Amino acid sequence: MDKILFNRMEFWGYHGVFPEENKLGQRFYVDLELSCDLSYAGRSDTLNDTVNYAHVYTTTKQVVEDERYxxxxxxxxxxxxxxxxxxxxxxxxxxxxxxxDPPIPGHYQSVAVEIKRERT
Incomplete structure (x- = not known):
């Protein structure tokens, strides 16, 4: 399967379990790996035959910056x-x-989660 990769997109969001995180906000980084068939786009050189990168970025930005978790x-x-x-x-x-820089005891550069979901 072909892949489209988005590496280290940076956003500002208000997520966390502590009140300070929801008040002050913080940086979040998002990486994406999108599996799809890129053969049509490779042959046609047409945006309609691939995934619109700008739309993927905008969707991701909306989730991180406009919603709260x-x-x-x-x-x-x-x-x-x-x-x-x-x-x-x-x-x-x-x-x-x-x-x-999560607000938890100890020395951490970061914490992260990684999930993989597929179309059903």
Missing amino acids: ALIEAIAERIATRLLTEHARIVEVLVRVVKP
């Missing part, structure tokens, strides 16, 4: 659901949401 697991699930629903060409999506 306690868990990054929920952010990842919502992104996957929307992308599979809105783009018929996407067969499977892998979503990684990274939360840098």
Whole structure:
């Protein structure tokens, strides 16, 4: 299966279980791996035969910046659901949401979740 990759998209969101996270907000990074058949687009060189990158970015941005969740697991699930629903060409999506500098005891650069969902 062919892949379209989005690497380290950066957004500002108000997600978390602590009140400070919901008030102050923080950076989130999102990586996507979209599985789809790109052979039509490769032959036609036409945007209508592939997944519109701008639309994928906008959808991801809306989920992270316009919605609020306690868990990054929920952010990842919502992104996957929307992308599979809105783009018929996407067969499977892998979503990684990274939360840098989480407010938990210890020394962490980041925490992340990665989910893979496929069209049913």
